[in-house]
Amino acid sequence: MSRLRATEMYKDAERLLLVVESVTLEHGCSSSGAHLFGAVEPVAVVVSSGGRVYALNMKAKAVNVDQLKRELPVLESLLVAFNRRLD
Numbered sequence: 001m002s003r004l005r006a007t008e009m010y011k012d013a014e015r016l017l018l019v020v021e022s023v024t025l026e027h028g029c030s031s032s033g034a035h036l037f038g039a040v041e042p043v044a045v046v047v048s049s050g051g052r053v054y055a056l057n058m059k060a061k062a063v064n065v066d067q068l069k070r071e072l073p074v075l076e077s078l079l080v081a082f083n084r085r086l087d
Contacts, residue, residue, distance in 0.1 A: 004043065004072045015049040016082045020068060020075070044068060048079050 002024040010017040019042055026037045044063045046055045055063040069076045 006046070006072055006075050006078055008078070009045075011082070015047060016079070018046040018048075018075070018078060020044040020046060020055075020072060046075065046079075048082055051083065053079055 002022055004020055005023055006018050006020050008016070009019050022039075022041045022043050024037075024039045024041075028035055042058055044055050044057050046053065046065070046068065048054075053065050055065045055068055057063050
């Protein structure tokens with residue numbers, strides 16, 4: 001199972017930096033016991049500054065922020081809460 005999560009990496013009065021990560025967890029049982037595998041991989045960095053939002057993947061290429069919001073709905077609420085704080 002793999003899912004995305006957003007983690008706040010930095011925040012000050014003017015900017016917010018979030019990292020979007022892919023989290024994978026797998027488990028199973030065999031005759032010799034149980035096993036668990038987990039991995040966390042960064043997918044994108046999201047920056048909110050000056051009322052604008054930017055996203056870059058790990059190769060520093062632009063990422064569609066709206067697509068990220070669809071895949072990770074909590075991203076929208078994090079950005080709205082931060083920008084509301086600035087008003």
